[in-house]
Amino acid sequence: MKISRLGIVALAVMILSCSSSTYRVFEKPIKFDEERKQLTLEYLASHYGLEQEEPVITPKMVVLHWTAISDLERSYDAMNPVRLPGSRKGIAEASALNVSAHYLIDRDGTIFRQLPDTVMARHVIGLNHCAIGVENVGSADAPLTKAQLKANEALVRHLKRKYPIDYVIGHFEYTAFEDHAL
Template sequence: MLGLITALALATAAPQPTIVQKPIPFPKARKEQMAAYAQRHYGIDSYRLRDPKVIVEHYTVTSTFQQTFNTFAPNNPDPELKELPGTCAHYVIDRDGTIYQLVPRSIMCRHTVGLNYTAFGIEHVGMSDGDVMGNKRQLAASLRLTRWLQCRYGIQTKNVIGHSESLSSPFHTERVERLKQQTHGDMTRATMRTYRSRLRPC
């Protein structure tokens, strides 16, 4: 009974935003590749995302949602790290504020080296931090989605990070030597200070 009351309280505090389901193919082979990746990089023999602690914000470096979907849907080795499975994110937020879910929250996605085992990935269609932060509809949708995930999974605001902050996360873990300092420059610390300041507590 207490669990039900808590769940209802969280739902009231942060109602689920409207989410459009647009799944990318994630068949058995891709799951097996994700499990093998998790074993190599984290020592975890599973493709399951269990007990997530982090939300990582990204931008896509594309101008449309369809371009982003077309990048994530094929299960091809990524051009940067040359690994399988292909890269992906759990959610993509379009320029008009539409939230698309590409992958179930129970499955790991390859979006941030060192954190895929414990992080949801949220992509924003755009070319820069300024594109995201300057688009009122996209930013409002992003904050609604992030806050809902925070409240649902008990993720602290300090663990809502930009991709550029990945190395400073206390949850960052990487077993492959050449990747221990690998990160990207999207959603900088300065940008994320502003973003985090707009997240209301659960």
């Protein structure tokens, strides 16, 4: 089953309007040491003008992604290092802080939390300071599974109950927020 761009938007609308469900989240934290904390604080200051003592956010949005990597462990391994690998030269100019996400969802729908919801993760241009990132293991050749769709739905419902989430977008939709108050 492939999800089109319009399909992600429809999924987001459905998720926000549906009733609650239960789900399980397993802890699989990425490295968040003093170096990552400092790089995150620097990112918040340089990109959003937010001078803070802790790299915290107030979530107002959930951004759904796919990893472009076909398996869980390699997806996790890509986000675990504190610094961007040399292969990410295109985004390295903005910061040495590695990309990451709050959640990683495996092909079978298992949800792993990599960071606390209110710690900034680098996953979406211009919106990291207010967005929870959800990475789905998959790619154009390995589209979202039904289990992943259900896991995304349950997770977004939970996050909507917990935080003042106003938007659920696919990563590609970040450009719609250029010149937006967020």
